[in-house]
Amino acid sequence: MTSLLSPASSTLLTLVLYAFAGVAGMLGMILKNQTIRVVAATVATCGFILQTVILFMGFHAQTAGGLSLGAYLQMMAWFVMLCGLVLWIKIHQEIPLLFGALLSLVLFCFSARSLQLVVHVPGSLHAPFYALHIGALYISLALIAISFVAGLAFLYLDQRLKARKPLPHFLRDLPALNILDSINSTATLAGFPLFTTGIVCGLIYARPVYGATLTGDPKELISLVIWACFAVIFYGRVCRGWRGRKPARLMALVFVLSLFSIVGVNLFMNSHHAFTRI
């Protein structure tokens, strides 16, 4: 049992479930088989439940006071799956969850190699604000990822419809444009307040920890740029009635910037948030 719940084995099991769900989901989409898709979504849900149980059982506590890049990526995957699951329940569309399973699979593949690279979090960072900062940003990033996938699908479908070209056989079951736009919109409307909360918490927390609200850290700068873009989309959606292509494209930009923030800054740049520095 202990070996099953070890970080490596649990990661492997979840990875297998997500891999099965992702591959079966794609197969279900290609074959236009609803049953296969539902089975795949159910397996993905099992993977999510397993990951949740493991998180709550706190196996990461084994690396007390530590934070690994692997755990960070797995948390990201968990939030992506959470969003996919919510969409499945809410709008009865399993496709976001299946895409989420594929994305989580990729994140898990990266996480498997870096679970042991534990970086100990300083005691000064143990505070509710820090948890809120991380939690809010994680959820908002997961929403950004979901809206990116929905936005890409929207742009593709929109382009095909505008050009009056038929969809490839395996994409015939793509959700309707309105549904994709609705996913994108929901992710924006929910994600922006969360992202704002995360950023504000970080800025407030930075003063006692680093001596200044803005320290010129690359992560701070890129986060503010993302926030500004996010704010524009939020404003456009709420006040200007933006729909369709424009917000989908801008959300894709936000996702690319977020990816750069997560991978580029955290791994390769000299930052408070870099795993090499924490």
Add this chain to the structure above:
Amino acid sequence: MDCDIVLVGLNYRTAAVDVRERFALVHQTDPENWALPLGGAVHEALILSTCNRVELLAMGTGDVRSQMLSAWAKARQASVQDLEPYTYTYHNDDAVRHLFSVASSLDSMVLGEPQILGQLKQAYRKAAASHATGVILNHLLHKAFSVAKRVRTETAVASSAVSISYAAVELAKRIFGTMNEHRAMLIGAGEMAELAATHLVQNGIAEILVSNRTYSKAEELARFYHGRAVPFEHLNSAFRDVDIVITSTGAPEAIIHAKDIRQVLKARRNRPMFFIDIAVPRDVDPDVNGLDNIYLYDIDDLKEVVEENRASRRGEAIKAEGIVEEEMVSFRDWLARLNVQPTIKQLVQIGQDTICDEVERTMRRLGSTDETLKEALECMGQALVKKFLHAPISYLKEGDSAEHSRHILTIQQVFNLDGHCQSRFAQSKHAESQEEDGLQFPAFSCSCTADRAESGEQAKENAGTQEADKASSCSKDKPCTCCQGTQEGLCHA
């Protein structure tokens, strides 16, 4: 004399919508403006002009195709060179097969859609009203209608009947997902619009608005679908609450423009709109498709859905094509049998004349005027001739058209019929009353009984003269064209 059935046309596969607009024969199918006058090479004609195809079907001799193309181009004030590249031509069996496929909706953009049969019937009514159809096309068209019915009942090709409007609803679902939160507007209250409304209602559309230049028509249709009529002048303001617009008017130019829709989009906060323009000429300016959140499909753009349907119904279509092939062969047989009709008629006539002559002769010999006896003799004669002619008539009907020619010649030689058999098509007017399998022996009408109320002597004298004439008409010295003198004295040519 050989006659051809020729079909010249263009359709959605060979010509884009603008070309079809240019060469559409809308008013030219009306009797007063009939575009394909008979005469010259064309003996019978029919014009089918729908939004997806323009086809001219004709029966005639010689260069039928050229005459059809010239008349068509002339009707549209274009040159044959402009028209010809977009057209296809089918002859005889191929033309019949194509017509049956069209009637059965196997050649339609949306496989199995039911409208084409109605349109073909309408085209036939107009051609008949223009006195442009004759025996061949009448039979061909009726056969086409029965083939279409057979295809519908014996295959599942039209089990979930699809049409342009159905394809439109499928596309609407791809944009909006479900229909129950959306409103649709139908502009134009024709058959197509009504079908669209039916599909939308079946898919749970929240409300249907109907607009028409004739407000009463809009009201009538709106009432039928529990919808709302909108005055034609208020279209743009009504667009604010409408998500799907299906236009099917007969307007000669666009009635919906991009600049108007840009304003509408602002008012509706960019909620998407879907325009289905099934009118030819188009009702919606193509620039409208360039606007964000606006999707415009004209009749050609519906090909995508059509192809999808085609693929899923391929199996049934193969079955339906089998029926078409079978019926085409049946029509060919009928046509071939039409060729033997004059010979059969001649045979029957000879039989009748023989009965008439022999009954008269017998009555004279008996010196009787008893009508009962005469009727009994006539009945007996009828029965004998009927039995006697059964074998040669069956022989004539056997085989294909090539064999028919040989059989006709044989029978004509054996029975000494008139060698100058009239063409089947010239004779066809007379054969109109005779259905393919219903060749009837005409009711006995002996012309001699009343008109030849001659005395016995006169009759004998006349008979003698006739025999002498017959004998003298063919001899070794004066051979006839029929037996060349080989049957001297027996030949009645």
